[in-house]
Amino acid sequence: MKSTASGLGAWLVQRVTAVYMLLFVLAMAGFLLLYPKHSYAQWSGWVRQPVVAIAVFVFFAALLSHLWVGLRDVLFDYARPAGLRRVLLAALALALAGMALWVIRILFWG
Numbered sequence: 365m366k367s368t369a370s371g372l373g374a375w376l377v378q379r380v381t382a383v384y385m386l387l388f389v390l391a392m393a394g395f396l397l398l399y400p401k402h403s404y405a406q407w408s409g410w411v412r413q414p415v416v417a418i419a420v421f422v423f424f425a426a427l428l429s430h431l432w433v434g435l436r437d438v439l440f441d442y443a444r445p446a447g448l449r450r451v452l453l454a455a456l457a458l459a460l461a462g463m464a465l466w467v468i469r470i471l472f473w474g
Contacts, residue, residue, distance in 0.1 A: 374433045381426035388423045424467040
């Protein structure tokens with residue numbers, strides 16, 4: 365049962381994150397078409413609004429979760445031997461954690 369539940373969890377993460385990312389991209393594209401930002405100051409001020417910053421943060425959390433599940437499954441399926449798979453998974457986890465810290469720094473301390 366555990367492997368089935370794990371597979372269902374990964375499937376659910378992929379679907380939920382994909383739906384959020386699609387809705388976010390469509391909403392942001394629509395908003396930016398209606399209210400274009402013509403300078404870095406306008407763009408920065410807009411992104412630093414709490415609602416927008418949280419929506420962008422959730423977008424990147426969804427993106428990184430989506431990446432983790434998808435690439436982890438690829439590595440589980442195709443990376444052999446097990447030692448290589450562990451090294452690649454660790455490198456992937458470090459890279460995604462670094463990207464998450466970078467996004468947090470940009471959004472909240474940039």
